[in-house]
Amino acid sequence: MPKSETIPIPGATRSSGGGPSRRQARRHKEGHHTNGDASPSSRLRQHWTRTRVLLLNATFEPLTALPLRRAIVMLVCGKAEVVHGHPSGMVLHSASATVPLPSVIRLNNYVRVPYRAKVPLTRAALMHRDGYRCAYCGGRAETIDHIVPKSRGGKHSWLNCVASCARCNHRKADRLLSELGWSLRVEPVAPRGPHWRLLAEVEHAAPEWRLYLGSVA
Ligand SMILES: [Zn+2]
Numbered sequence: 325m326p327k328s329e330t331i332p333i334p335g336a337t338r339s340s341g342g343g344p345s346r347r348q349a350r351r352h353k354e355g356h357h358t359n360g361d362a363s364p365s366s367r368l369r370q371h372w373t374r375t376r377v378l379l380l381n382a383t384f385e386p387l388t389a390l391p392l393r394r395a396i397v398m399l400v401c402g403k404a405e406v407v408h409g410h411p412s413g414m415v416l417h418s419a420s421a422t423v424p425l426p427s428v429i430r431l432n433n434y435v436r437v438p439y440r441a442k443v444p445l446t447r448a449a450l451m452h453r454d455g456y457r458c459a460y461c462g463g464r465a466e467t468i469d470h471i472v473p474k475s476r477g478g479k480h481s482w483l484n485c486v487a488s489c490a491r492c493n494h495r496k497a498d499r500l501l502s503e504l505g506w507s508l509r510v511e512p513v514a515p516r517g518p519h520w521r522l523l524a525e526v527e528h529a530a531p532e533w534r535l536y537l538g539s540v541a
Contacts, residue, residue, distance in 0.1 A: 376526070377426050378533045380407065382434040386522050386536050395429050404429040408532045427532050443520040445480065451487055453515050459486035459508050466490055471508070473498040482514035 377395035379387045390398075398404040400421055408428035416423045443449060450468060458465045465487035472478030475498045486508065488496075501507060522537065529537055 375410075376530075378428045378522075378530070378536060379404070380428065380430040380536055381437070382431050384430065384536060385437075386533075387431075387435075387437065388522060389526050390429075392425075395426050396423060398431075399423050399426065399429060402432065404431050411530075411532070427530055428536065443482075443515050443517075445482055445485065448526060449515065449520055450482075450485060452520075453482075453512075454487035454510075457487060457509075458489040458492050459510065459512070460492040460496070460506055461489060462509055463489040463491070467493045469493045469496060471512070472500065476500070483512055486512050 372392055375392040376389040377392055379390050379395065379398075381387050395404070396416065399406065400418070400423060406424050406426045406428075407430045408426070410425035410427045412425060414425040416425060447468060451465065454465060456465050457463070459469070459471075467488050467490050469486055469488035469492070470478045470480065471484050471486060474480070478484050496504065496506070
């Protein structure tokens with residue numbers, strides 16, 4: 325049975341137009357002056373502040389990861405619907421609506437997203453591309469290595485960067501693969517597509533998001 329609780333999310337229902345947020349506003353005030361307190365309600369609030377919700381286009385294409393509060397506003401305003409509830413199974417109650425706490429939501433109307441051919445090279449996206457595996461030994465990677473070292477003119481680009489374990493990175497230092505007799509397990513490529521835009525921003529995707537992120541997450 326899913327738990328049914330009221331979660332104090334400041335402003336969650338503010339733009340619903342029906343004014344049901346009085347009770348929540350008052351709830352928000354409680355503990356307002358207890359700066360840095362570690363009461364259960366304050367810890368709970370911090371937890372929900374960090375929680376992200378995956379936003380899908382009407383076509384189920386992933387768009388971005390939203391703060392929970394913004395996702396709830398979209399649900400209450402009727403701009404989106406819940407695709408996957410939060411694993412906690414919690415439900416939000418306001419005077420006029422009952423909304424399951426979401427983990428994945430979908431826009432009711434399709435939005436056209438400007439196509440960005442280049443995916444930004446971030447640590448999160450690079451680790452996803454290489455599956456957290458070292459490009460040289462296949463071990464668990466925790467660093468980024470420039471195949472042609474920067475000190476020798478190598479660029480910070482998708483084609484010149486690979487995930488690497490600390491040991492290989494250290495052993496390779498500022499040498500070229502030809503000087504070491506090393507080879508790459510996989511030839512690096514620049515990723516393309518909407519999933520990557522999202523993965524460049526999110527280091528850890530919730531398990532229930534994977535369905536919508538393709539095989540890369
Ligand atoms: Zn390695």
